[in-house]
Amino acid sequence: MTTTTWQWVEAEALRRIRARDWAPGDRIPDEADLAQEFGCSRATVNRALQELAHAGWLERKRKAGTRVALIPVRKATFEIAIIRRDIESQGKRPGYRLLHKTTLLPPAAIRDSLRLDDGTELIHLTALHLADEAPFCLEDRWLNPTTPGLDQADFERVSANEWLVQNAAFSGGGIEFFALPANVEVAQWFACPLGEALFAVERTTWAGATPITAVRLTYAPGYRMITTI
Amino acid sequence: MTTTTWQWVEAEALRRIRARDWAPGDRIPDEADLAQEFGCSRATVNRALQELAHAGWLERKRKAGTRVALIPVRKATFEIAIIRRDIESQGKRPGYRLLHKTTLLPPAAIRDSLRLDDGTELIHLTALHLADEAPFCLEDRWLNPTTPGLDQADFERVSANEWLVQNAAFSGGGIEFFALPANVEVAQWFACPLGEALFAVERTTWAGATPITAVRLTYAPGYRMITTI
DNA sequence: TAGTGGTCTAGACCACTCA
DNA sequence: GAGTGGTCTAGACCACTAT
Incomplete structure (x- = not known):
C-alpha cells in the first residue's frame, strides 16, 4: 500500500x-x-x-x-451500470427479451417529467431482463424519437438500457428509488403474488435541455441495491 | 459563470x-x-x-x-443525511418518539452482519420519526454498547440516527436498498394495509474493524428517495 | 481592504506497466 | 527499458468574501 x-x-x-x-x-x-x-x-x-x-x-x-462541518454529510455513490453487467457481476447469465414497442402519446406524468409539448409522441418500449433465464428486471421506457442514431438501434437484440448508455450523449438527469406493489402484468412476469413489494427505480435523462428518456425499472422480488460508504 | x-x-x-x-x-x-x-x-x-x-x-x-471508456459508468451520489433534516427539507416539522430500548442478544442476521461473537449483547432501539405529526420513518437499530460516549446519549430526546452522525467516528459501512411488505407492527404505525409495499434501507457502519451499528429504516408508504446524476 | 482558498505554471522525479 | 500518468514543489496571481 x-x-x-x-x-x-x-x-x-x-x-x-x-x-x-x-x-x-x-x-x-x-x-x-x-x-x-x-x-x-x-x-x-x-x-x-x-x-x-x-x-x-x-x-x-x-x-x-x-x-x-457541523453535520458531516456522508455521501454514498453508486454506479449507474448496464443491467446486463449487474446480472453478470452476480455470476448469472444475462438474458433479454423485448416485449413491446410502439410510438404513441405518453401519459401526462411522463410528458410532464420530460417537459414535453402536448402533442409530442414518444417511443414506448417494455422489455424483460433475465438472470439465468429467471425474470430479473422489467424495463418500461419512453424514448425521445429524435435522439440521434436511434433509427439504427435494434432493440430486439440490444436493450435500450445498454444502447443508450453507449450511444446517447447525456448530461444529467434525476433518479428516484421507491417501493411498488406488483400489478397484474408485473406479477405475471415475476410469477409472484399480486401486490408483492417490489423495488423500483425511475430515471429521467437529458442531453442539456433535450429529454432523452424516462424509464422505470421494476426488479424481481427480493432484489437489493447494494453499495458502500 | x-x-x-x-x-x-x-x-x-x-x-x-x-x-x-x-x-x-x-x-x-x-x-x-x-x-x-x-x-x-x-x-x-x-x-x-x-x-x-x-x-x-x-x-x-x-x-x-x-x-x-467502452462502457461509461455513470456514478450517482446521494447524501446520507440526518432524517430530521430530510424531513425539514420537505418543509415539514420533524418529530421523534423513542418506542423501545433494551439490551439483548441480537438475532443471527444482525450478529453476522456485524461479525460479532455469539455471546455479545447489543442495545436494541426502535423509534418513530414524524413529519408534521404523521409517521414518516420507522427506525430499528442495533447498537454496539461499547461505542464511546454512548452512555451520555439521551435517546429519548435525540434520535440515535442524529447522535451517531454527530458523535460516532465511523470509517465506512454498507448500505442496501430494497422493498418490504408491511408487517403487523409497521402497518399499525403507518396506518396502512398489511403487506403494503414499503421502501427500506439497511445500513451497517464501522469504526475501522469495530462495528458501531446496524439499522433498518422503513419509510412510510409513498416515500421516494430522490437524487440527481 | 485584506485574508484565504482556487488555480496555474514549469519543471522535476517517481511509479507503474507495456513491450 | 522506456513511455505515460501520478505526484510534488515553489512561486505566482486571481477570486471571493468577511470585516
Whole structure:
C-alpha cells in the first residue's frame, strides 16, 4: 500500500476530525500553516483538504477559512451500470427479451417529467431482463424519437438500457428509488403474488435541455441495491 | 459563470468524447500533447482528465495512456443525511418518539452482519420519526454498547440516527436498498394495509474493524428517495 | 481592504506497466 | 527499458468574501 503525501495529509486531517482535535464548527489552520507543519507544499495540503471537503467533512470558504462541518454529510455513490453487467457481476447469465414497442402519446406524468409539448409522441418500449433465464428486471421506457442514431438501434437484440448508455450523449438527469406493489402484468412476469413489494427505480435523462428518456425499472422480488460508504 | 482552465479542458474533452472525435476504446493524445494543444500546463490537463476518469468517461493507465471508456459508468451520489433534516427539507416539522430500548442478544442476521461473537449483547432501539405529526420513518437499530460516549446519549430526546452522525467516528459501512411488505407492527404505525409495499434501507457502519451499528429504516408508504446524476 | 482558498505554471522525479 | 500518468514543489496571481 503506497501512500502519497496528499493521502497522508488527508488521513491525518481526518484523524484529527474524528479525535475532535478539530471539533465540529472549529476553524482549522490555513493551508500555509498546515503545509509548514506537515513539511509539504501548499498545493499538496490543498489537494488533501479538497478531498475532505468533497466528502463532506470540511466546509471551505475564501477569507473565512476552513471549518469542520457541523453535520458531516456522508455521501454514498453508486454506479449507474448496464443491467446486463449487474446480472453478470452476480455470476448469472444475462438474458433479454423485448416485449413491446410502439410510438404513441405518453401519459401526462411522463410528458410532464420530460417537459414535453402536448402533442409530442414518444417511443414506448417494455422489455424483460433475465438472470439465468429467471425474470430479473422489467424495463418500461419512453424514448425521445429524435435522439440521434436511434433509427439504427435494434432493440430486439440490444436493450435500450445498454444502447443508450453507449450511444446517447447525456448530461444529467434525476433518479428516484421507491417501493411498488406488483400489478397484474408485473406479477405475471415475476410469477409472484399480486401486490408483492417490489423495488423500483425511475430515471429521467437529458442531453442539456433535450429529454432523452424516462424509464422505470421494476426488479424481481427480493432484489437489493447494494453499495458502500 | 466563471470557467477555469481545467474546467474548460474537461468540457472540451467531454465534447470530443460525445461527438465521437474520441470514440469508445480509442486512445487519446497524452497529457503533454494536449497541454501544448490547449496552451496550458500538463498539470492542468491532468486535473481535467482525472475528473473525467473519476466520472467514468476515461480509463487511464500509466504507459498504456488514456482511453475513452467502452462502457461509461455513470456514478450517482446521494447524501446520507440526518432524517430530521430530510424531513425539514420537505418543509415539514420533524418529530421523534423513542418506542423501545433494551439490551439483548441480537438475532443471527444482525450478529453476522456485524461479525460479532455469539455471546455479545447489543442495545436494541426502535423509534418513530414524524413529519408534521404523521409517521414518516420507522427506525430499528442495533447498537454496539461499547461505542464511546454512548452512555451520555439521551435517546429519548435525540434520535440515535442524529447522535451517531454527530458523535460516532465511523470509517465506512454498507448500505442496501430494497422493498418490504408491511408487517403487523409497521402497518399499525403507518396506518396502512398489511403487506403494503414499503421502501427500506439497511445500513451497517464501522469504526475501522469495530462495528458501531446496524439499522433498518422503513419509510412510510409513498416515500421516494430522490437524487440527481 | 485584506485574508484565504482556487488555480496555474514549469519543471522535476517517481511509479507503474507495456513491450 | 522506456513511455505515460501520478505526484510534488515553489512561486505566482486571481477570486471571493468577511470585516
